[in-house]
Amino acid sequence: MKTVLVLCFVALAAARPDKNARIVNYQAGIAEDGSYDATYETTNGIRSTSSGISYPGDKLNTGNYVIEGEYSYVGDDGVTYTVRWTADENGFHPEGAHLPDFSHTREHIGFVDDHL
16 A cells, blocks of 8 residues: 555656645545545645555455545646546556556456466
8 A cells, every 4th residue: 555655646746846835635534444535635736535445364464455546736737637546456557538548458467466
């Protein structure tokens, strides 16, 4: 999960650098079942939401998270770009009108478990 969150924050930071941007709204919560919801908004127009749940494995330190969310930002061209994404045991899967279509990638490389 940390990797997914880091990737999202790196993408957002690269999208519109603004050293003076501040968080104007942040809400997060974790439920008893291990699921969570989080949202934030910044003064430079970045918005993000995500939610996920943990599925524990049979052994200690195993299992996975299934997470979904989206973020949006205003580019230098004044256009608002939105990325919807999921992350699970097979990786990070972003989708957006401005992004290339990678949906065929799994057909070529398979799933993570195929390479273990």
